[in-house]
Amino acid sequence: MTAMLNIKDLRAYYGQVQALHGLSFSLNEGSLTTLLGANGAGKTTTLRAICNMVRSTGAIEFEGKPIGNRSTENVVRLGIAHVPQGRGTFTNMTVEENLQLGAITRGDKKNIVADIERMYDHFPVLKQRYTQQAGTLSGGEQQMLAVARALMLRPRLMLLDEPSFGLAPLVVRDLFRIFSKINREDKVTILVVEQNAQLALELADHAYVIETGRIVMSGNAKDVANNEDVRKSYLGY
Amino acid sequence: MELFANQVLAGIATGAIYACMALAVVMIYQAIDHLNFAQGEMAMFSTFMSWQMMQWGVPYWWAFILTVILSFIGGILIERLLFKPLAKAPVLTNVAGFIALFAIVNSVAGLIWDFTIKQYPTPFGSSPFLGSQLISTHQAGMVGVTVLLLAGLYFFFQFTRIGLAMRAAASLPESARLVGINTSWMIALGWGMASAIGAIAGMLIAPVVFLEPNMMGGVLIYGFASAVLGGLSSPLGAVIGGFLVGVFENLAGTYIPGVGNELKLPIALALIITVLVVKPAGLFGRPIVKRV
Secondary structure, X not given: OOEEEEEEEEEEEEOOEEEEEEEEEEEEOOOEEEEEOOOOOOHHHHHHHHOOOXXXXXXXXXXOEEOOOOOHHHHHHOXXXXXXOOOOOOOOOEHHHHHHHHOOOOOOHHHHHHHHHHHHHHOHHHHHOOOOEHHHOOHHHHHHHHHHHHHOOOOOEEEEEOOOOOOOHHXXXXXXHXXXXXXXXXXXXXXXXXXXXXXXXXXXXXXXXXXXXXXXXXXXXXXXXXXXXXXXXXXXX | OHHHHHHHHHHHHHHHHHHHHHHHHHHHHHHHOOOOOOHHHHHHHHHHHHHHHHHOOOOHHXXXXXXXXXXXXXXXXXXXXXXXXXXXXXXXXXXXXXXXXXXXXXXXXXXXXXXXXXXXXXXXXXXXXXXXXXXXXXXXXXXXXXXXXXXXXXXXXXXXXXXXXXXXXXXXXXXXXXXXOOHHHHHXXXXXXXHHHHHHHHHHXXXXXXXXXXXXXXXXHHHHHHHHHHOOOOHHHHHHHHHHHHHHHHHHHHHOOOOOOOOHHHHHHHHHHHHHHHOOOOOOOOOOOOOO
């Protein structure tokens, strides 16, 4: 397998404060990778740095091309969909408009209608609510909408920032099942940042652990799950 | 009763212009969170351009269309050259930018075309509309063009992809960038459209207020009043606000003793203050809630 995303010596800053201290990792094409870490470790910052939403230095390569200097919208246009923390739903627009916005950069207008139908297959609840204002959806429904919106880009790589945040455990399970389905069937490489380490490690095939802006462990998800330190710190047993 | 109907209809006609100005103001406010104090001067300059074209012998509607296109381009240029560099600057820097733009456009227009009052033609004529004494054909034309413009804008924002992208960029810039929208160009496009709408308003009102560099001063204040009344976050509200202010202005001038023509302008200002005190979000605006 070849590395789809390659990150070397990534350093990110919020004003004077440095949040990432030389992070290096890579994602294999077709993989489902999780990035674990405590609050404030730099997980969200890593995702934001990939999409150039925070000032950073270091090398970020996507499919062999350096993307560190591209603007956010131009990174997205390469096929990198980012589901941000807090979901970024366009709350005053309808569900269907949110989905159309996900495909706004695509030229193949004909396929967009079919793709919206596909999203309704993945998430039937969205179909029932397609004329509703997105802000009236429940938290879980909004998360589904955010994922569906990201998929409308037909991304090659999807970045998910704490998709389980604030959701009921059952909803989270459903959502993660859909992630692995998307990963397998649509061949979308996925990088998911999670605090729910147990669930993330169950589904991912690769894992990185990040602490205060540095990668401290990496490997096969099962091996990481069996590591004693990880068990104690993140899995709680 | 006839006086009342006459004043209401005349109010609707001028209200159409206020609605256009309010819409232009709201479009830029939505895009960059600032009120464009120079909106009226930009409209005045556009109107002068169309007048100049007509002086050179260009037929009215050709001059009209050319002016709208040039104003659109001009609006984009102003954003690119002046306000894009100020995007991250503090509010007061932007306010200074708007005031500078106001002063520059006003004096340049005075320099080129001087400050004497000029007649401006109407393509609709000024005879009574449909034989009725209530409203003139020009007033009816103002309302007609405005309604067409509003319908076109509604279609644009509701049913085209670029309109959807502009709405997305205005409501949540960060999310918009994450679906690949170039928000910076959406702002420029908003400026272009606001400038073009202002130009239409200017050309429609010029036969009424006559053409001169300060012609839009009062109109813009009514435009602000309309935008505030309808809610700065609501384009539809701005339009309805425009018509309401137009009617209110005329009725107050007619029926409230002592107001008359001289005190019409303070009424607009009083309206702005009243709305800001009683209902800051306006009639149709969403209240802005900030997490602290």
